[in-house]
Amino acid sequence: MAAETHLRADNYWDRSKVTRAPGRKIDCDVSVDVAIVGAGYTGLSTAYHLKAADPSLNVAVLESETVGYGASGRNAGFVMTLFGASLGLMKTLHGAEKVRAAHAHMERSIAALETMLEEHALDCDYQRSGFLKVATTPRYAARIRDEIATLEALGIHGHQWIGPEELSARVHSPTYLGAMVEPGCGLINPRKWVDGLAGVAQSAGAKIYENSPVKNVRREGGRFRLESNGATVTAEKVVFASNGYTHLIPGMRLKQLPAFVFIVVTEPLSEAQRASIGWAGREGVEDGRNFMHFYRLTPDNRLLMGGGPGFVPLGGRMNHDTHPAAWRHLEEFIATTFPGLAGIKIAHRWGGAFSVTADSTPQIGTLHGGAAAYSVGCTGHGVALAHMNGRILRDLILDKKTDLTDLWFVNRRSLPLPPEPIGSLGAKAVTAAMALDDWWCDRGATQP
Template sequence: MDDGESVYRGLSLWHGTVADDLTPRSPLPGDTAVDVAVVGGGLTGLWTAYYLLQRDPGLRIAVLEKHIAGFGASGRNGGWCSALFPASTTALVREHGRDATLAMRRAMVDTVDEVGRVAAAEGIDCDFVKGGTLSLARSEVQLSAARAEVVTARAYGVDDLRLVQTAVAGALGGAVDPACARLHPAKLVRGLARVVEARGARIFEGTEVLGWEPHRVLTARGTVTADHVVIATEGYGATIPQTRRDVLPLYSLMIATEPLTDAAWRSIGIEHGQTFTDYRHLLVYGQRTADNRFAFGGRGARYHWGSRIRAEYDRAPRVFEHLRASLVDLFPEAAGARVTHRWGGPLGVPRDWHASVHHDRATGIARAGGYVGDGLSTTNLAGRTLADLITGASSTLTALPWVGHRSPRWEREPLRFVGANLGLAAMAVADAEEAVTGRPSLAARVMAPLTGH
């Protein structure tokens, strides 16, 4: 097995089970001129290339990727293709007004189906099943939170959230959001890379981008001149001087178990295609994979000084133990299941937890990101929106309120380090507070404006 192939196989469950050869494509051969240069071979960049080529098949597009397509969050995430947007509906209304917010919510709900439609049309077998998200309420405080969420959703009339009784042991009830599909993220991103390549885009892997300027991208292997430059680096933007303080790389980690029997899953109460979470403040998320595993993740890994991103941060034994304990607490049937995979990686977090899309026609520089872990579908909406902006089309997408949104920059160290890690600690405190008091957490209420709520 090629050394590069072996290294990338170990990134995650998803990389380990995708059928692709993960040997890197050839790097940029030297100075090149194209119509559109895309920095980053994840879903934002690949969706942008896909929709640009739909609009104009003759475009010369180069995708520049330091590692391999799908190396980052696009290939390692929890596999939720959901209508979630990092800023809450209430926060969006405060900033943009009701009508703009409802347009944004409708676009997000529609995007879930768009991902499924394209996957089917292009023959990308990514285990896409639209089974919805089950959010479990495991205490009276959490049940009250579920009720409040449903009331809010009904008030806006876009999201079809509903309260349910559930067969999951220990749950008092929960809420189901039908606007979510379970999928295999590496199969999606790797399949999309093959599709855009077949349509004429060139993907240069093993090509580190050093920076950019109007109409030019500077790499370790040459300069790419382009009419338009698309910055699609998400959390890895923190490693590039130009965007170092625009995004905070917050680590999210995951585990996966060996496959369970169908009988075990019937007892657990999670259907194929269904994703799940609960109403705790320190987020957890999971899915039943197509091959009957638990894929389960959550926050809790600390932020590293100076927004450093290192391979060793992808694996934190303390967090993995916490995830294992949380999974068994939620589903005791998982206690005997062997954990076969452990992995993680950085998410991109803007200062106000508000994703955005930009295009400056004068400089040719476009960018999208800040998904805070809700990017599996949001990247598709970003790609369609950027394709419209770059080609000069005026559409309902280019009028959405995230277009042109400017997030504040993150503070300099040590304030960034202290604030980010205090925020994580506060969410753990909030969960403990609710367990002790049986009342909604004051700590969570204080933190809400800082986390997009």
């Protein structure tokens, strides 16, 4: 146990970093048309789509660390249709019509991701392998079946309930009672996807500055002045694509909170281990908990297991990439879910922050009369969405009214988060209620 506290975060996806001309560190004053803060899916997609729309624009992306340092290089690679925290919450908060529009937008986002991969010949190990939301107790089974009924009632089709036998023919686990199948979802190598976006943005002529944290943004004489590494970037327009770190930027403190989630990846499975779990379709799998577990096979046949206990740090502090207790939980959860894998060696462990708004709904907005734009709150569902948000940010920055800028979550009215420490204490109360609900639903689990 003592050794466990010394475990270091070691992201499996970093092994597949693709070779790309490294971004230079900013070390002298520059003047650009558009400065973008953050080199994840959102920032890089915005940069590419701006340059594609108007090659004469001078576009610079400033990244604190290196491309994909944030959630974009750390996630599980589920390409999903879920918008915001959960279907039930979105329907309660926003009503049927907006949920329908959001779902259609997510399907469009997946299609747009697939088109980007194809048009730019990006090899990101992408597969449209489908998604399974599995029930592990009768209470979760009832909830998941209700969710399918809600989707149907909304006119959102294509989700199907399968019982334990049919599910067992796909993935073998003694804990499963059934699942919702959603065939339109996929899995991607998130690291290759973010590196791919960086490559196309650079090829289109956008400049990427790495190791260039933006410490301050001021507006003077109708232009923005961004300070980084002692240099000043002067820009006509600014995009904040800083996601779970946005609260650290002066003036943006109450836009969102970071929430941390953790992942482990095993050694490659032996043939016997692989046979013990089935999973020929290689679907992405999630369970029905609020603190859901999400898992998949990697292209080299390791099991990636993520989720379970996560947390919102007090005061929005970002130094939480390691979490031995969460990693231990995931290791135990592997053994419970797949007894044939009990004792398998964990080769990689890491964690990262996603972004949550006050109502757990994604938000894209403009500031300074449209001279600046931001995107926050993709929660844990931004792999397809964040790339699409780049197209929305492009239209906002170019001051174009399009079907994308007309989407209801763009420039929507929303409450700011309360100031600290009330914000993170409030979030802790909500997460405690969610954990209690999970405990209630877990009672009566079918244990192996």
